[in-house]
Amino acid sequence: MNTKFFLIFVSLLAVSSWAAAQSSTVSDRTLLEYYQAQKYVEAATYLKSVYKEPVSDPNALRNLAYTTQMAGKLVEAEAYYQRLFQLDTTKLSVLNSIAGINLRRGNLQKAQTYYLRIISVDSTNFYVLKQLADISSRNNDTTGYVKYLSKANAVNGDDADVASDLSNWYVNVKKYALAKAVLNKAITADPENVVLLQSLLRLVHAQSNWAETVKVGMKLLQLGDGTYPTALKLGQAYYKLKNYMCCLETLAGMEDIQQTETSFYYMALSYKALKNYPKSIVYFERAITEGISPAIPTYYGEMAGSYQEHKRFKKAVYSYEKGLQFEERPLLLYSLATLYDSDLKDKAKAVRYYKRYLGTNPPAVQQVYVDYTRSRISALGSRL
Secondary structure, eight states: OOHHHHHHHHHHHOHHHHGGGSSSOOOHHHHHHHHHTTOHHHHHHHHHHHSOSSOOOHHHHHHHHHHHHHTTOHHHHHHHHHHHHHHOTTOHHHHHHHHHHHHHTTOHHHHHHHHHHHHHHOTTOHHHHHHHHHHHHHTTOHHHHHHHHHHHHHHOTTOHHHHHHHHHHHHHTTOHHHHHHHHHHHHHHOTTOHHHHHHHHHHHHHTTOHHHHHHHHHHHHHTTOOOHHHHHHHHHHHHHTTOHHHHHHHHHTSOGGGOOHHHHHHHHHHHHHTTOHHHHHHHHHHHHHHHSOTTHHHHHHHHHHHHHHTTOHHHHHHHHHHHHHHOOOHHHHHHHHHIIIIISOOHHHHHHHHHHHHHTOOOGGGHHHHHHHHHHHHHHHTTO
16 A cells, blocks of 8 residues: 555544544545545545535544545635634644635635734744745735745745745845855755755856856756756856856857857857957857847837828838848838838839849738739839
């Protein structure tokens, strides 16, 4: 028998203690089979068939609450837990379950209310402090977030997640000494924790401590962390230390999908420092391309269309041309041609842009525009 399920079964059911209090008896074997197979919906249905309402026995209610919660029937589960709480308002575990259910349902305010009731009695409950910090974060309540994280960290300074989150916040507000103190304690307890080392890397990088950035970055790589933030910080540190080849090796080692404007920029800077100007230019160009949104031509085209509708034709021409500087899209050329043709009555420029439009080999879905363009070139050409 799976030990985990056996313990759950024994601790949650406590069959021997409540069977006599009920009019019917639950089959231990049947319920255990449901639990082991994680068939919680069936288990809940089975329990309801045995426990006849009104159910008042705490153990029966507890089992119904747990099973319906595991079955995803959160409204029913909360109702059972509420009935349990009415029987004994000192049960913090029941309040915790109700809060957790509301958190799962996205009812942050209700969850927070229940967690606060627990904290008012048990002010050092680490789990609840973490949950309150999470709720504060989701509510964009920075004051509450830092308050509860700090309290949780004071209760358990070894917890990696809390230490990481708290130190990251300290780094964001440039309170580096506090960030270091939080990380020192947690890392002492778990020196190879990747989450903590990532936060330490963030700290030393923010402090421009390049030698330490390399040291921590290399340790992370050895632990298997080749993520973009780690590789980029390590590459930047190598560049700042004038170790250009290591910078290039680190950044070039990232997968293509990870490369960004910043990684290309530092590779370009490194090639430039090594006087490899052709490659430097290539990577500066890649940085520029990566830094420009592919939607910019669309934005300029839409803006030009608005100017055109507003009869501000010079502004429209300028916007179309700006869009074309980023990418020579067929519809931008077509729109500019029709602007010169219909609104500005500049036949020569209209023909020029109509021809440029055709030169892009427009897709089949633009055949109507292609046909119109050819007819206009023919008509306008005879008048030039």
